[in-house]
Amino acid sequence: MFPFNVRVYGILINTKNEVLVSDEWIRGKKYTKFPGGGLEFGEGTRDCLKREFLEEMRLDVDVTEHLYTTDYFQPSAFDDQHQLISIYYFVNPLAEVQTAALNGYFSNSEEGTNIRQPESFRFICLDDFGEESVSLPVDKIVALLIKHSKKG
Secondary structure, three states, X not given: OOOEEEXXXXXXXOOOOEEEEEEEEEOOEEEEEOOEEEXXXXXXXXXXXXXXXXXXXXXXXXXXXXXXXXXXXXXXXXXXXXXXXXXXEEEEEOOOOOHHHOOOOOOXXXXXXXXXXXXXXXXXXXXXXXXXXXXXXXHHHHHHHHHHHXXX
16 A cells, blocks of 8 residues: 655735745755645644644644645655645734745755755745746645635
């Protein structure tokens, strides 16, 4: 039997109508994705997402509406022997997001050298946000869903 990789991601849209994304160096390549991470054994999906935001951003969030769960076969981008299941929720921050501490980590190097940390966060204006804003296949589907859900 092939293993499953369950990932849980949060969609945070601030009061300026900007979407939070994470820029990460994974295996020597830069990816832009939604904040979140892997579900741990014994953990619920909402608790996972709260833990991930605390670990990655030191930010408490309220997990609100479910947006999407992968509904087709998607092999992991990093191990094609693993099936990826991704779950996305909208989240609301319970404190102000400290953007000054989150921006600019990748601006000096596209190759991954001289980086202060392997992960940073930034906001993208919803008007400019789309499937080209994120790197991973399921995130691209979710980007389109976000644009559709925020119209009208």
